[in-house]
Amino acid sequence: MYKTKKLWTPLSAVIRRALPTTCRLNTYTPVSQFRSLSSHLEASSRVSLSPPYFHDLYRNLKFSAKNFCSLSAAKVNSTTIRCWNCDAVSAGTTPFLYCDSCRSIQPVDVSVDYFQIFGLEKKYDIEVDGLEGKYKDWQKKLHPDLVHSKSEKEREYAAEQSARVIDAYRTLSKPLSRAIYILRLEGVDVDEEQTVSDPELLTEIMEIREAVEEATDSQALNQIQSQMKEKMEESSNSFANAYRSRKFDEAVTCIQRMTYYQRASEEILKKL
Amino acid sequence: MAEPAYTVASDSETTGEEKSSPAFPEIAIGIDIGTSQCSVAIWNGSQVELLKNTRNQKLMRSYVTFKDEVPSGGVSNQLSHEHEMLTGAAIFNMKRLIGRVDTDPVVHASKSLPFLVQTLDIGVRPFIAALVNNVWRSTTPEEVLAIFLVELRVMAEVQLKRPIRNVVLSIPVSFSRFQLTRIERACAMAGLHVLRLMPEPTAVALLYAQQQQQMVHDTMGSGSEKIAVIFNMGAGYCDVAVTVTGGGVSQIKALAGSAIGGEDLLQNLMRHLLPNWEKLFSSRGINEINSMGLLRVATQDAIHKLSSQDSVQIDVDLGNGSRICKVVNRQEFEEVNHKVFEKCESLIIQCLNDAKVDADDLTDVIVVGGCSYIPKIRNLVKSICKRELYKGMNPLEAAVCGAALEGAVASGISDPFGSLDLLTIQATPLGIGIRANGNRFVPIIPRNTTMPARKELIFTTVNDNQTDVLIVVYEGDAEKAEENHLLGYFKIMGIPPAPKGVPEIKVCMDIDASNVLRVLAGVMLPGSQQPVVPIMEVRMPTVDDGHGWCAEALHRTYGATLDLVTVQQKI
Structure with missing residues (x-):
């Protein structure tokens, strides 16, 4: 029976879909003085940071738990990548997500990073304006809506590729997620759960928190909001510098600041 | 997969x-x-x-x-x-x-x-x-x-x-x-x-994308990204969308909607004409229905006329001895409906905010639907969006034309002139989440998330040695869980005994390319490498008709024994 068959799929396959994050087995003891504010903040900010994890684990499991022949084949012959369908060789100028000769969608190749997808040099300060157009060009080739009549296999590729391009667009278009991503490409994983230890930032957080709580009208809130924007830009610039000079510890600190300013800014927006 | x-x-x-993908x-x-x-x-x-x-x-x-x-x-x-x-x-x-x-x-x-x-x-x-x-x-x-x-x-x-x-x-x-x-x-x-199933303004957005694409072809003009607001108001519903269009692709940035429409305008004006009409007709005899119908037709007619003239004479015999003879002007009509119009305004503002788009950045403002003929509606949209209205569409046919375009695109039809070189990238119109933190609604996929989407949040137990948790899935934007639409519920059972706050309960929501929603939940304990109970995956919605009492009954029966809280985030 259809249903029973489904019930007994190996668990590993399920985890790949269900539990993107590897287990971080710390108990959650909230830092009490920030508790009330953080409880307001958690939902939105947590979610926005999860997709990179997903891809990480996805990649790991793909190689360890499951053998995706097409994918590993693509990896092995990284010099000559061929289309799974028509065997045409990728031109090599653009990342091979889609075969121009037979118009079929290729399986996800995780070695192609988000910057490459958008034809960008791997650097933090990029022109965000050009992303939207390139993103749409890809979607017009990869979106699952456009491959209804194709094989089950290719529809799956479409779903995965299209989701990856959406994620790439979302990640690169915002400074914070772009910063986290670019560090991850350098092998530095930013744990957004990490407790703030920098006393200077702690004091600042307290101050901002008080200011937000005491703000009575939208004018006051707007003022804090533009402050947040300024601080965000400042940290973004110092991140760019730190990254360029490969001072990754400093870069991580900048990300912490940016994370906080973003949360505060979202919180203010809710109050407005 | x-x-x-x-x-x-x-x-x-x-x-x-x-499953079937036909050859033709x-x-x-x-x-x-x-x-x-x-x-x-x-x-x-x-x-x-x-x-x-x-x-x-x-x-x-x-x-x-x-x-x-x-x-x-x-x-x-x-x-x-x-x-x-x-x-x-x-x-x-x-x-x-x-x-x-x-x-x-x-x-x-x-x-x-x-x-x-x-x-x-x-x-x-x-x-x-x-x-x-x-x-x-x-x-x-x-x-x-x-x-x-x-x-x-x-x-x-x-x-x-x-x-x-x-x-x-x-x-x-x-x-x-x-x-x-x-x-x-x-x-x-x-x-x-x-x-x-396409939200109406996104169908209009697709038609707009095609028209813009056509213009680029014809004039060899620039194919730059165009930002448009689409406001659609019919008899039953009011919808707003912000779309960013370029190269025939419409990316839906934000959606907002509410069950307000011409029907509300009509009822408010009927109430204005005959303040106690609901009482008068409550018995629903054949005569009452008839009178109610007569009043409805006369009021409808008056509203239509008020779109082109400043005042209208209403003269209707309700057949039960009462006769309504009144002159209504446009200002009166707008006053009795000021709440509806305010709601329309707030939907547009919310949609622009959600899309993070400023009125000054808009290329076009499109107003469609039966209510688009009402001067007040046109004016309020114009004043918020600071633009004259787009003229290239028939307000009553735009949505169905967009749906037909989508029908052709989704059926895999292509056009030699590139007229079907189109795509809509949809966003979720409502947030989807679960009940947690007492009676709060905690969104897991926020509204206006690009689809397909997959997001997750971590929750934990509220009681020591809590073995079961109840996952109640809602859709909407209200803070209180029960003010949202109930989609379904399921329990995770057999969690090994642990102090409250220790089990890590991961709830993941996945909307695939065909807009199917699945909810997955798994439990992790410190020291375990594998989920401690089998992962549950449930396709939503699971509720059937007459589900309104379900959540309430669940809550009454189980109280807080099966509750969840979000895991506190450290700063």
């Missing part, structure tokens, strides 16, 4: 139809079932064409009369007189009632319709009935829509000389996923397979 461990399909009649793609037709009017369109090989019924109408009234043995709808049936719709035998406005329980304010507002809508306010289906030979014949919104859709299908089959199966339907932004299953059910009853 990995097979899920558990799949709980909710509505068997709507699932498992996606059949072009799906586009259908716009409006609260008051409906239409059908199809890509005819070179352009979108609206189909006409035997009376040469492109727009048909959305109603079904139960007068004779066989119910008949507004496609085939010809009313001898407008008033025939008001004898109690005709059922209409079903789009406002579908998938709603009797505690819903929208159902309550429908009690003034000239047929029977009764509520018990306990969270079950409302009692809806037509008066046939002095007997109340009960029906359901699904049945009425199905009768109607069958007529539309037959009409299209006769004209296109082929069987019709696949359809793209435009739907209101504010419809919950439960309501979507009811629409799919009605389609299934009518022998139609839903290829896509």
Whole structure:
């Protein structure tokens, strides 16, 4: 029976879909003085940071738990990548997500990073304006809506590729997620759960928190909001510098600041 | 793709139809079932064409009369007189009632319709009935829509000389996923397979994308990104979308919608004309229904006239000895409806905020739907968006044309001139989340997330040694869980004993390319490398009709013993 068959799929396959994050087995003891504010903040900010994890684990499991022949084949012959369908060789100028000769969608190749997808040099300060157009060009080739009549296999590729391009667009278009991503490409994983230890930032957080709580009208809130924007830009610039000079510890600190300013800014927006 | 461990399909009649991919793609037709009017369109090989019924109408009234043995709808049936719709035998406005329980304010507002809508306010289906030979014949919104859709299908089959199966339907932004299953059910009853359900303004956005693409081709102009606001208001619903369009691709940045429309304008004006009318007609005798109908027609007519003239004379004999003779001017009409107009304004503002778009960045402002003729509506949109309105569309046909375009695109049809070189990238109109932190609604996929989407949050237990948790899935934007649409619920059982706050309960939501929502939940304990109980994967929605009492009953029975809280985030 259809249903029973489904019930007994190996668990590993399920985890790949269900539990993107590897287990971080710390108990959650909230830092009490920030508790009330953080409880307001958690939902939105947590979610926005999860997709990179997903891809990480996805990649790991793909190689360890499951053998995706097409994918590993693509990896092995990284010099000559061929289309799974028509065997045409990728031109090599653009990342091979889609075969121009037979118009079929290729399986996800995780070695192609988000910057490459958008034809960008791997650097933090990029022109965000050009992303939207390139993103749409890809979607017009990869979106699952456009491959209804194709094989089950290719529809799956479409779903995965299209989701990856959406994620790439979302990640690169915002400074914070772009910063986290670019560090991850350098092998530095930013744990957004990490407790703030920098006393200077702690004091600042307290101050901002008080200011937000005491703000009575939208004018006051707007003022804090533009402050947040300024601080965000400042940290973004110092991140760019730190990254360029490969001072990754400093870069991580900048990300912490940016994370906080973003949360505060979202919180203010809710109050407005 | 990995097979899920558990799949709980909710509505068997709507699932498992996606598998067949026919060798010859059949072009799906586009259908716009409006609260008051409906239409059908199809890509005819070179352009979108609206189909006409035997009376040469492109727009048909959305109603079904139960007068004779066989119910008949507004496609085939010809009313001898407008008033025939008001004898109690005709059922209409079903789009406002579908998938709603009797505690819903929208159902309550429908009690003034000239047929029977009764509520018990306990969270079950409302009692809806037509008066046939002095007997109340009960029906359901699904049945009425199905009768109607069958007529539309037959009409299209006769004209296109082929069987019709696949359809793209435009739907209101504010419809919950439960309501979507009811629409799919009605389609299934009518022998139609839903290829896509498209929020109305996104259908309009696709038409806009095509028009802009055409312009680029014609003038060899720049193909830059264009930001447009689309405001759609019909008889039953008001929808807003912000789209960023370029190269024939419409990316939906934000959606907002509410069940307000021309029907509310009409009822408010009726109340203004006859303040105690609801009481007067509450007994629902044949005479009361008739009077109510007469008042409705006269008021409707007056509203239409007020779109082009400053004041209107209303003179109607209600047949029960009372006669209404009044002059109403446009200002009065706007005053009695100021709340509706304010709601419209707030929807536009919310949508712009959500899209993070400033009015100054807009390229075009598109106003469509039956209410787009009302001067106040046009003015309020213009003043918020600081733009003159876009002129390139027929306000009553835009949505169905967009649906037909989507039908052609989704059927895999291509056009040598590139007219179908189009794509809509949809966003979720409502947030989807679960009940946690007491009675709070915690969104996991926030509204306006690009689809397909997958997001997750971590929760934990509230009691020591809590072995079971209840995952109650809601859709909406309200803070309190019960103010959102209930989609379903399931329990995770057998969590090994642990102090409260220790088990890590991961809830993941996944919307795939065909807009199917799955909820996955797994439990991790410190020291374990594997989930400690099998991961549950449930396809939503799981609720059926009359679900309104479910959440309340669940809560009463289980209290806080199965509750969840979000894991506190450290700063």
